[in-house]
Amino acid sequence: AQTVTQSQPEMSVQEAETVTLSCTYDTSESDYYLFWYKQPPSRQMILVIRQEAYKQQNATENRFSVNFQKAAKSFSLKISDSQLGDAAMYFCAYRSLTQGGSEKLVFGKGTKLTVNP
Amino acid sequence: DTAVSQTPKYLVTQMGNDKSIKCEQNLGHDTMYWYKQDSKKFLKIMFSYNNKELIINETVPNRFSPKSPDKAHLNLHINSLELGDSAVYFCASNRGESSYNEQFFGPGTRLTVL
Secondary structure, three states: OOEEEOOOOEEEEEOOOOEEEOOEEEOOOOOEEEEEEEEOOOOOOEEEEEEEOOOOOOOEEOOEEEEEEOOOOEEEEEEOOOOHHHOEEEEEEEEEOOOOOOOOEEEOOOEEEEEEO | OOOEEEEOOEEEEOOOOOEEEEEEEOOOOOEEEEEEEOOOOOEEEEEEEEOOEEEEEOOOOOOEEEEEEEOOEEEEEEOOOOHHHOEEEEEEEEOOOOOOOOOEEOOOEEEEEO
16 A cells, blocks of 8 residues: 655745755555645645656646655655745645546645744 | 535534535536545545445445435435544545546535534
């Protein structure tokens, strides 16, 4: 079974600075998807960024980018120019390539990000 | 025009009661899920349905019974509620036949069992 590990229960960053959240995973599959979800205090789960394992190029979405190291099974999230609205729980998630109802997400335990003004 | 909706958003009840949480998606998705987020914020899959068929049942007690009357709805009924059932329950959906697809989450239902 796949597992996802987020080793940083809490992180803090100054507004406008850059922060990196760590995520490692364990799998025997060669193709899969990885996601970062954000959960603000409203508790809504919001997709931040996603990466297909077969793509070597790291995904980027505006101020959010990932460092995907497939061999090391590492998938870190970098937030540049941090804003107060970035404060939230961040979850790393793994998804197998299967379809037809088996596309469950396996989540890490989350990292609580605080942004200091 | 909410994509995935859940009712109720908050549910407070006594131990031993039976309660239901409803989920509806208007995205035309084939696959729907229930996830449980415990007090430590850990999210874990409970069930998935594809075209009204149960696909995943992750060792959830049989007091939990999902029901999918149609592709757009997946309800969760819980019998004989226990203190440990207190959690936030999220419904989610995605297009089952597509790869690289995002799961859309509902707003969650916070269940408190007293």
